[in-house]
Structures are given as structure tokens and as C-alpha cells.
Amino acid sequence: MSKHAKNIIWGLLLIAVGAGYLGELFELWKFTLFFPGWWSLFLILPACISLLKYGIQFMMLMVLSLGVYFLADANHWIDFRLSVPLVAAVGCICAGLHLLFARRTKWYEYGCKD
Template sequence: MTRNNNNFLWGLLFIVLGIGFAGNAFDLWHFSIFFPGWWTLFLIIPCGISIIQNGFQTGSIIGFVSGVMLLLSCQGFVSTRLIGQLIIPVILIIAGLGIIFSNSSKKTISIKSSDFQKKNSEHLTDYTATFSSQSISLDNQIFTGASINAIFGSVTLRLDNAIINEDVVINSNATFGGIEIYLPAYVNVKVSSTPIFGGVTNRRHGIVNSDAPTVYINATCMFGGVEIR
């Protein structure tokens, strides 16, 4: 999905919310986002948009499915006890399927900035922390791209000693979580972000070398943040 389409989804969401609350002011209807389980939307919406934007990444699917299950529980469609028993098995099944199909799928990644080109690449390595933390160091290893998801958790990806020989993509989704990305000094960095009560801190401004590889970072931050060092 391009940046314009991605912004269209977020813009449409805020327009619908604005119209809903405006209708309350004129007594046209009763609109409220504070229904039982409303807080699950902070999982469902950003993870759903991440799926549309970046494809079926394991972390986004886990967050989306977990949010839907919790919403169904809050609405009384499924018992809380059953959800508590099923949520871990469902996460394990989704993670397992992600591992099985990680080497067989290919996708087209669209960088979210007008000057970014569409790039074809192998399925991105998925790093996910859900209600947990994860730290990854790729020392003297070739890095070809990654998808990072921090959902009520944190992920640290250390690439400062990694080998980057070509342009690569890092898709990142921080939902009530934080992501830190350490990059080698010799690479260029281009960032495109969608901040919703969150944001990106980029400490790597500017072009290092026009002939050097570029790391393209797509960041979706909802009550979370991504820091690039």
C-alpha cells in the first residue's frame, strides 16, 4: 500500500469518528466509542492497517486476532475463561504457520514515500514481541530486511555490526510498545512514518554516501515509538 492509501485509511477513520461525535451534538444519534471492549480497537485497528500495508506478517496477525478474541469476550459472545485458554494456543499456531511459510512466500513491498521505489524482496524476517521483549544482534551477518512488531512489548534490533550490501526494507509496527534499531554508520536511512499518539526518533539524518546502500524504514506508531540510531 502506498503512503497516500495508508493515510486515506487513517483519515477516513478520524472523519467517521468526527461525524459520529457531531451527530451527538445535534441529537441525531447516540454515538460512543466507549462500548464494552473499546480498548481492543487499539490492537485491532493498527494491526489491521499493518496487514493491509505490509501483508500477512506474523506479529500483525497475532495482534489482530488477539484483539478480536478479546473484543468478542468483552461483548459476551465468548466466555473470558475460554478466551484465556485459547489465546496462547492460537498465538502458537499463528507463529508456527508463519515459520512454515516464511521461506516459501514472496511479496512486493511498497515504500510509503513518494520518492521510494517499489521493491521486490524475499519474505522479510519477522521479529515480534507481544507482552514481552526481544533483543536481536546480527554481528557479521548479511541483513536483507525485516518486519518488526512490538505489541505491548519492546524489540531491539542491532545491525551496527551487520553486513548490508544492498538497499533493504524494515517494516516496523509499535503498538503500545517500543522499537530500537541500530544501524551501521556507512548506510543511508530514509524513514516514512504514520504516527498515531506516537512517533519516530531518527538520529541518523542526512545522506552518508550517495553510493552507499539505503535502509528504508516504514514505521506505524500507535501509542508507541520507534528510535533509529
């Protein structure tokens, strides 16, 4: 398939999704795409791919955790009153583990040179 044909297909798909959400915004029709919280996959999938490709990284674990949290919250799998302290506690534990086990030199990780 040529690049031009791919652009046409993606363009039509994006216009259809945008029109669907716009119609729902103005209460013209009911529009849902996939399932509640589907957009959290934009956080979950890249984080999983990065973890598999580059190994365990603190930021990718946090992005993955945040994506899973948003997905669970959108589908009402967790109770909001319980989830805020739980996320705060897990965040504190993750930050503490990161401080304990992080590399001492961060210049290589961020692409900076001495």
C-alpha cells in the same frame, strides 16, 4: 483548522474523558465511553491498516487476533473457560506456521544490515 485549535479540542476531549473515568473510579457517577472493550480498537485498527498497507505479517496477525479476543471477551461473546485453550491452540498453530513459512533472513525485516 489551525494546529493550535486542534490541540485545544484534543486537550479538552482528553480532560473530559479522564474526568469521567476518575469520577467512575471514585464512584461519583457512572461513566462509559462508547461500548465495552472499545479500547481494543487501538490494537485492531492499526493492525488492519498495517496488514492492508504492508501485506500479511505474523506479528500484525497476532496483534489483530489479540485485539479481537479482548473485544470479544469484554462483550461476553466468548466463554473464558473455552477461550484460554482456544487462544493457546491458535497461538501454537500460528507460531508453527510462522516457523515453517518465515523468510530465512530476518535482517531486512528488522532494519539491521549485515
